[in-house]
Amino acid sequence: MLEVQNISVSIDGKPILETFSLTVNAGEVVAVTGPSGCGKSTLLRVIAGFQRVERGVIWFDGHDVRALAPHRRQFGMVFQDGQLFPHLNVEKNVSYGLRAAGVDTRTAREQVEHMLSFVGLGGYQGRDVTTLSGGEARRVALARTLILRPRLLLLDEPLTGLDAALHDQLQDDLVTMLSGMNIPTLLVTHDPREASTIAHRTVSLSLPYGDSHGRGTSSR
């Protein structure tokens, strides 16, 4: 599935990742943990195509995806803070990718309804996204990405900033959803407990560069 092979990344001349390698197999959830500034989010941005790789290769299903534009990779990414489109309501946010892919309005509406129920937000279609609570916004961001059934799911700190009760509830729901969808997933988090609960395997990054030897764990 995903094979990140000896990649090196610098930003403004500062090395962020150095000869880093990682593999995510079919249906596997891999967590990347590490302290702030160690390059966890950069790794996701590189895989998604928003950041250039200086050296190394990124393979997906046997194809080098480095030259592929982000919108052609079919990798779904859930950003830190959700990044919901503030000028669109919940339904339009969730159906955004479907509409970009040319799905007709009626089919998109049906799929949105189903997906919102799946993430526990049935009936939220008409809601203004700026009125959602933190937990609801994360669920909408997740629904917006999952509805496309991406080839690879990239989750950038999806539970950061939520209060303890909401965090635990969404964490459990996330485990259920990911098991149900069977999509290879790369989760970035600074919380080792969260990583061990959600992921099948954890890779640790350390400062100053990414540690190329991920330490696998199997908490689940």
Add this chain to the structure above:
Amino acid sequence: MGGFSPVTSKMVLSQNENDSRSFNSRAAALLTVPVGLLAIFYVLPTLNLVTSVTSLGSLLEHLTSATTWNVLWFTTWQATLSTILTFALGLPVTWALSVFRFRWHAAAQAVMVAPFVMPSVVVATAVRSVIPGDDDTGLLPILIAHCIFNIAVVVRVVGSRWNLIPRDLTHAAMSLGSRPLKTFSSVTAPLLRGSIAAAAALVFAFTFMSYGVVAILGGPSYRTVEVEIFTQAVTFGDVDEAVVLSVLQIIIVGILFAFAKGESSMAGRSAIGNGSPLRFHPHRQLIASFVAISCALMCAPFIVLVRRSFGRQGEFSLGGWRALWDGSLSTVGVEVPRALLNTAIFAVVCVAIAVPCAVVLATARDRMVRGTRHLELLTAGPVVTSGVILGFGAIITFDTSPINWRSSTWLIPVMHAVVALPLATRIITQALQSVSQGQRDAAATLGASPFRTWWTIDIGCSRRALRASAGVSAALSIGEFGATMFLSRQDTQTLPVVLAQLLGRPGDVVQAAGFAVSLIMVVFVAVVVSRA
């Protein structure tokens, strides 16, 4: 004996109330100065202008005359074309400057914004210097000058909004399969809509009110409302026609500014974050080259201006520069040294009037609970009223005893201060509104009186804004052309008036002298703005 004397909480409250009341009553008394200035030198001339039509029949006749509608039609479509051209060239540059950071980013941004602080007559002269031969007047030069002058509005208004759009928002759209163009139309454009509408309204209003550019580049064939007001009032003495055009312009520009204000405040309400610069883009080099070429094109007219001040192409002469100082231009009714001195003195007096008045108005707008709306409307008035209308209003109002001031030298810098006051007030108001209440409270708990708190905290934190407001006031005074054309006499000419006179005369040396005067103004404004 030092130390605090014991006081009860009731006593403290009572003292605080007395101090606040005393500060507020002093501030209210001081408010009469700027309000009086605006009432006498803005409201009175404007109202007098509006009510000075000789009869209702004359008003209707002028309102339905072909001259009025022809001028209005030309003004409207040239403003529309200017706005479209400004956006067509300005939006790509705004995108590049907002989304990317280059090593020379600040310099590029300064180049794009600089023409806006330059006097409009200088921008017009720079464009004229580039266009060869007899084609240096006409529609195309007007459009180019408007575009160079107003790109700053697009860069500032749309760019500041673009900076607030998180890059991850567009990345999110792309990760959902949206192509770059679709991402722009479905995510970026809707979030920029308010700022684009506001900037378009402002550019349209500025080009609709354009006087300096059209006076220098329009020639005899192209007349906007502003130019026609001056021509009808001064050349033909048709006050009624000038008044009808003035009123129409005030209404149209007023609506445009109200629309722009509404759109920008709506855009401000939906501020969404902070867009960090994009570090990676496959065509980054190409985009950097595009910005560099745009900067070069913006600078080109000003570079050619330097060359033209030393004579026409193919020959080099110091004749134009020499003529400025040796008195030879007195044959065409121009004395550059005197105009230079007048300009400097008027700028200093304008700053001395505008900045203290702006401080009082800004403090009142920041502190007042009631009446802020009226104060805002009063200070916004001169923005929608062009310099030509202000000057025209002044000469028909201040022409009878005891207010027969139309020939008084002091009236010129006072009218400049009226023109500068809205912008100076806006700059200081923004600074005062950004002062945290916590700092004021901390000063009060440390024993500072309301006046001392205002002076040391509010004014102390706003020093940069005060300098900026002084710089902007001085720059506006140096470049003020519309009102000064009405009010200046032979001995009170300023540099813009002299420049227009020189460019209106034939002769290589006179033209070169005009370009040289224009360069002096560029340096003058650049020094003032950089010091501020």
